[in-house]
Amino acid sequence: MTNSKRRRLTAASALLGGVLVLTACSSGSHKAAAGDEDSSQAKADAAAAKKSSEAQITITPKDGSDNASINNSAAVTVSKGTLTDVTMTTQSGTAVAGRLSADQKSWKPTGQLARSTTYKVAATAKDSAGLVAHENASFTTVSPANSFIGNFTPEDGSTVGVGMPVSINFDKAITNKAAVQKGVTVTSTSGQEVACHWFNANRMDCRPETYWKEGSTVTLKLALDGVEGASGVYGVQQKTVTFKIGRNQVSYVDAKTKQMKVTQDGKTVKTIPISAGSPEHTTYEGQMVISEKFKQTRMNGATVGFTDDDGKGEYDIKDVPHAMRLTNSGTFIHGNYWGGPSVFGSVNTSHGCVGLQDVKGAGDANMPAAWFYNNSMIGDVVVVQNTGDKTVSPDNGLNGWNMDWAQWKAGSAA
Known part of the structure; x- marks a missing residue:
């Protein structure tokens, strides 16, 4: 190799080395900049967190739910804070009355909801530092087509003769009879054993072996809210009924x-x-x-x-x-x-x-x-x-x- 070729190779190597060094230095400079940005973002996040409320609002049923119960499922609760405002409205804007607990930790509607209705809930709470939190949700209640009720006799508070059975007529055919019957209890102060009998898919009667004891009190409890009586068809009743047995x-x-x-x-x-x-x-x-x-x-x-x-x-x-x-x-x-x-x-x-x-x-x-x-x-x-x-x-x-x-x-x- 001639001296002139050797000098050109050395120069090229030096140039390549310079490029490599330059590339390495460029990479190091970028990492340093990113680190500075991460540090700044962390500081910003920490500052924002200090300004965020610790109050945690929970709305049930959860946002987007359907086939929701019309009885006791709707509620708003808060942890690490107190509720300051809750509004619940139908899709058309009709307000739903509700009651805030004494400690301002929970809110519930005061009445039964309507079937096949979409409700919107907006809740506000604040923590001990006075910082405010907001939460919103909407849900749709079970429709008449997807729910069943039991029409029962005798009426609550009535006095009846010793032969009066509890008779329940369901407005939908019940295929899951065991689950529905489990949600129905009939008891008497007389201590008599009570058994229920299905005449068909819509009617169930309950009675003791012999006539009711005169002067006794009979209690019917319907715990059918959310019980699946048939495929995709749910109960909506949560009710206690009492009636008195008169003279024999x-x-x-x-x-x-x-x-x-x-x-x-x-x-x-x-x-x-x-x-x-x-x-x-x-x-x-x-x-x-x-x-x-x-x-x-x-x-x-x-x-x-x-x-x-x-x-x-x-x-x-x-x-x-x-x-x-x-x-x-x-x-x-x-x-x-x-x-x-x-x-x-x-x-x-x-x-x-x-x-x-x-x-x-x-x-x-x-x-x-x-x-x-x-x-x-x-x-x-x-x-x-x-x-x-x-x-x-x-x-x-x-x-x-x-x-x-x-x-x-x-x-x-x-």
């Missing part, structure tokens, strides 16, 4: 003797002549529970299948007095003013009902029908005997007493 009154109708003995606590207090169903239209036999009372009501044969050739009812009485329902299919025990006094206690003439002597207008309290009406209550038992007809179906009215205890318990989903 059971009346015995004998279609053969055409007399009714009214007993209280096992003792006969009155015997009343009756007229039951005719041989062509016999009255059901069995234990029947009074489910409704009407001082006067209309009865038309067409509603229960008794029609003339023209399709009109064989009878249409617009003012049947002192009527009390015994079955869903139309069996009543009621006053009769159109039959002569000699009919009662002598001949069975009705289309299947049990008739007692009465007057038009239901205005004479001395009539046998008026006495029985005034001394009867929802839940009293009327036992009909010797008609020659079949025993009434247990699900035809509130008449589950016509099923023995083993069969009754076999219909439980528990």
Whole structure:
């Protein structure tokens, strides 16, 4: 290699080295700048944190929820602070009333929410330093199509006869019967065992083995909120109902003797002549529970299948007095003013009902029908005997007493 070539190579190496050094120095200068920026950002974050509230607001149901409960699910709570303002509105802007706890740590609506409604919640809180925090959420409650309710009898606070079962009719078919039944409890101060029986996918009745103890108190608890009764269909009820059992009154109708003995606590207090169903239209036999009372009501044969050739009812009485329902299919025990006094206690003439002597207008309290009406209550038992007809179906009215205890318990989903 010549001296001139050696000098050019050395110069090139020096230049390359300079470039490499320069590149290395450039890299080092960038790291130093980034470090300065990180330090500045950390200081800024720390300063911002000092200005942020420590109050932590929680809104339930969480933002974006659907199928939310209409009962107790909506709430706002705060930790490390106190709530200063909570507003809850429907999508249309209607305000929802609520109550703030005494310690200002929680807020809840005061009433039940509406189904199939979107609600917006805005909450403000402050911490001990007075720094303010905000939180917002929206959720949609369960729709009628995706929820079920149970319509129950008897009513809360009522006094009923010893034969009154708890009867619940659900507005949707229940496929998950075990879960729903688990959410229903019926207890009595008498200590009697209570069992529930499913007649079908919509109806469940609950009763003890024998009639309720007179003077006892029965409590029905519905804990169905959020319970999935069928696929995608949830309960919305959270309710406690109590009712009292009155005196023990059971009346015995004998279609053969055409007399009714009214007993209280096992003792006969009155015997009343009756007229039951005719041989062509016999009255059901069995234990029947009074489910409704009407001082006067209309009865038309067409509603229960008794029609003339023209399709009109064989009878249409617009003012049947002192009527009390015994079955869903139309069996009543009621006053009769159109039959002569000699009919009662002598001949069975009705289309299947049990008739007692009465007057038009239901205005004479001395009539046998008026006495029985005034001394009867929802839940009293009327036992009909010797008609020659079949025993009434247990699900035809509130008449589950016509099923023995083993069969009754076999219909439980528990």
